[in-house]
Amino acid sequence: MKTDVEELTPTRVKLTVEVPFDELKPNLDRAYKEISKQVRIKGFRPGKVPAPLIDQYVGRGAVLQEAVNDALPELYGRAVEETEIFVLGQPDVEITTLDDGKELAFTAEVDVRPKFEVPDYDDLEVTVEEAAVTDEEIEETLNTLRERFGSLTAADRPAQEGDFVSIDLAAAIDGEAVEDASTTGYSYEVGSGSSVEGLDDALAGMSAGESTTFTSTLVGGERAGEQAEITVTVQSVKVKNLPEADDEFAQLASEFDTIEELRADLRTRLGRNKRMQQIGQARDKALEALLGRVDIPLPDKVVEDEIQRRNEQLEQQLQWSGLTRDAYLANEDKTAEEFDAEIAEAARQAVKGGFLLDQLALDEELGVENEELSEYVVTQAMQMGVQPQQLAQHLTDSGQIPALVSEVLRSKALNLLVEHVKITDEAGNELDLEAIQRELNGETAEAAEAGTETAEEAAETAEATEAAEAEDKAADKAEEAKDKPES
Structure with a gap:
């Protein structure tokens, strides 16, 4: 087998492979055997049909095609190994010559890892962040822990930022309800900005039992990205109470x-x-x-x-x-x-x-x-x-x-x-x-x-x-x- 390599670009090559026909004999034998199992010729059991009859009834071209398809992966792999290229992805293969009894030739274009030299790196310098821990970071982490142990209690007043409200949401476009943009009993933290734009402004100052409507862009569902009239109804307003950061809390939340x-x-x-x-x-x-x-x-x-x-x-x-x-x-x-x-x-x-x-x-x-x-x-x-x-x-x-x-x-x-x-x-x-x-x-x-x-x-x-x-x-x-x- 002879293989030539042509560099098309720094990242793509073309392999031209020429294979003597006698190297295909094992593949031809397998092709005849496989086709013999599939054809039905009177007087012969499946798998026992002689090669001349297969050529006569099926055609030598079909046998050659089966043999070439069987041989190509191995031939391509050998070509890559012999030329010592590092291929990336699958090749584009084209049969250029199939001369029965003489020669098989094909080309394979494939991406390859580019050739380059690693630059010197002994003088590289980089800067990273400091590892010092500030008191503010400790308190922020402690407050996050306190949040997990917080409890909600009903607030007999209008909603404020940081409150938790239970709300019903209904959306409509041109008077038609948008079912997948509606929900009931949705728990939401006022001011979190985690829902549709405008919801926080609408909720500020609302009390339990009140409703209001505002216009916003839907962020989910089949009609995401469209403007809709959104009606929000407040069912309840609750405030979150955090435990004091004291020894009792340390014993409750940790092993200390x-x-x-x-x-x-x-x-x-x-x-x-x-x-x-x-x-x-x-x-x-x-x-x-x-x-x-x-x-x-x-x-x-x-x-x-x-x-x-x-x-x-x-x-x-x-x-x-x-x-x-x-x-x-x-x-x-x-x-x-x-x-x-x-x-x-x-x-x-x-x-x-x-x-x-x-x-x-x-x-x-x-x-x-x-x-x-x-x-x-x-x-x-x-x-x-x-x-x-x-x-x-x-x-x-x-x-x-x-x-x-x-x-x-x-x-x-x-x-x-x-x-x-x-x-x-x-x-x-x-x-x-x-x-x-x-x-x-x-x-x-x-x-x-x-x-x-x-x-x-x-x-x-x-x-x-x-x-x-x-x-x-x-x-x-x-x-x-x-x-x-x-x-």
């Missing part, structure tokens, strides 16, 4: 005896969160800085696929939240053109970053061991809340193991890059990310026992586990508090 112990724990948790954010920012900014030093041509099809993937992901999220795309854009205060431009730019940067990390991994001869794949699956499974065996089976069945290997390789390449970057916070303090990772790792007994996790993976797992446990405890105690009879 005093409010100062609870505040100290919140400071520790917030500090951990900020240190984790520093690690994430350092990784993102290091890659961004290196990307700024190199120009990488990008295959249009690969970028288009990434744009489509991001749009599909957004559509799924919108479906789960019950929002339309128009409503989402309205909430984000962006036009469709602006949003599409942002998605396209993010997709280009993601593709470019992937190419850069792939090349860095090749240059540094990084590899992935089975143990590293297992660790990655375990970490992902913990974050997703599923069993590692279940996730591993899903990845195997769906053919995602190569993508998983690529993801782990890119992560290792990014870790290597960050090790060579000077990182300072906004106050000018130089940071040692390895020391931060060891510190976070050291705070987790599970991570220390594991030993095989990277410090970053252990910290991420610990953070997710710790946050989930804290939230579960707070939720359980909040439920217990609500179940207690009022005195």
Whole structure:
């Protein structure tokens, strides 16, 4: 087999492959056997029809077509392997010569990973946010916790910002009711801005039993984006009472005896969160800085696929939240053109970053061991809340193991890059990310026992586990508090 490579663009090549006809003999034999099972010729059982009769009744051309279709995937794979190109996506294949008994020739145009050199990164410098925790942040977090233990009591007065109202909503366009934009007994926080525009203004000053009508744009349903007359009726007005931030509340909401112990724990948790954010920012900014030093041509099809993937992901999220795309854009205060431009730019940067990390991994001869794949699956499974065996089976069945290997390789390449970057916070303090990772790792007994996790993976797992446990405890105690009879 002979293969020539023609570079059409820096990201697309054309393979011209010539195959001696005798290499197709195994494929021809399989083609005759397969067709023999399908034809019915008197005097011969299925699968036992001789080749000359198949040629006579079915035609040699059909046999050749079956044989070529069977041979092409393997022949294309061999051509790619021999030319040592890194292909992206599926090829456009065209049979150029099929000379029975002599030769098969075909071309295959396919996108390839562009060739470029990774720029020097030893002198890169990035700045991340400080990890200092302020008293205001502690109080804000404490107030959020108090909100979870708050109770609603009826207010014998008009609604104000921050009140919770039970309302009925009805919408009409040109006098015709819009059924999917109407609801009853809807609990809403006045001033939250989480519903149709104009609702907060309409509710301010309304008392239980009162109704009013205003004009707004529908954000959901079949007629989203259209102007409608919306009638709101207030059924009740309630005010939220928060528990005092004292020792009694600390004992109710946590495992601590005093409010100062609870505040100290919140400071520790917030500090951990900020240190984790520093690690994430350092990784993102290091890659961004290196990307700024190199120009990488990008295959249009690969970028288009990434744009489509991001749009599909957004559509799924919108479906789960019950929002339309128009409503989402309205909430984000962006036009469709602006949003599409942002998605396209993010997709280009993601593709470019992937190419850069792939090349860095090749240059540094990084590899992935089975143990590293297992660790990655375990970490992902913990974050997703599923069993590692279940996730591993899903990845195997769906053919995602190569993508998983690529993801782990890119992560290792990014870790290597960050090790060579000077990182300072906004106050000018130089940071040692390895020391931060060891510190976070050291705070987790599970991570220390594991030993095989990277410090970053252990910290991420610990953070997710710790946050989930804290939230579960707070939720359980909040439920217990609500179940207690009022005195």
